Amino acid sequence: MAKVVVVTSGKGGVGKTTSTAALGAALAQLGQTVVVVDFDVGLRNLDLVMGAERRVVYDLINVIQGDAKLPQALIRDKRIETLSLLPASQTRDKDALTSEGVTRVIGDLREKFDWVICDSPAGIEKGATLAMHHADVAVVVTNPEISSVRDSDRIIGLLDSKTAKAEKGEKIEKHLLLTRFDADRAVRGEMLKTEDVLEILAIPLLGIIPESQEVLRASNLGMPVTLSDPASAPARAYMDAAKRLKGEVVAMIIPGQKRRFIAKLFGRRAA
């Protein structure tokens, strides 16, 4: 049974596209068949982060409008066989997305893949609501920063009211993915702690992705971070998050915890 996941946040620039690519690649590396779908019509970037920007011929809008068949638009990843990308259109705007069209495409993708991961655009407009509408699971990407937490709270409200599951009276599964986390700064009281964000948003934690130079390096290279350097801290954190999505129980390792002891010592001395 396929699972449709929406990666959403409300706020832009928190790491939705990076997380979609990394979680998609990680699930594919775990042997699942995965398609990552870019819903950011007019501002597509998932193709770039996945390193497939020069292979885009047809896109989601072409499939919705019947100009291309779904298999023509799907781009198979060259590194992982079981990973595919459905790019968004760069020349159209979000009005080209229709509710019926999205329903049909998601239905078709459900039959072909184990996981359909939708990369939501920022905001709470049509693109974002259509991206979340068919989701079984939502991954709410949040930075430990006030504006991101506020926007995530708003998105959680929409997930509970505007999705197909909510309209049927069912509960949509929601998970928090805390990105760009700096454990040392959190310990020093310079950054919201994981517990603070969890207490405020009150949804279960899927993973904590540490702030890392490796994330930018991976996007420079057009590779999901779990492929570019699987041993790096963010790659391991994404891999653990993907395992949790699959239902595995993986101990939550707070990134930077090793350095935390030293940081604590320094923190105490300074104070």
Place this chain on the structure above:
Amino acid sequence: MNLLSFFNRRASAPVARERLQILLAHERALTGKSDLVAVLQQEILAVITKHIPVERDKIQVKLERGDAVSMLEIDIEMPIPAPAAAEKAAAPAAERPATEVPVAATAAEKATAEAPANAA
């Protein structure tokens, strides 16, 4: 002084946390994520009806949000049962001033604040 400002500069996260908690309590009520007023009305009704038979529409809950002060006004109209005639007289009297104390207080404050001005 320098050391103090250095220390204060660091612990900004608790401020962020508190600001968020206050803000989101307001926003959640506004966007209807949890309708605070409706929930309060239900729960107050449940408590009251445990002890006194009160009709649903006899409990009015109003929430006024202001910049400096927000006021929660709870208005409960008591029934007039035969044996509790004395209670009827006492209860609304006890109930209403309790909820409207903030109004009275501000009015009183204003009066005292104005008094010296007038005298001067």
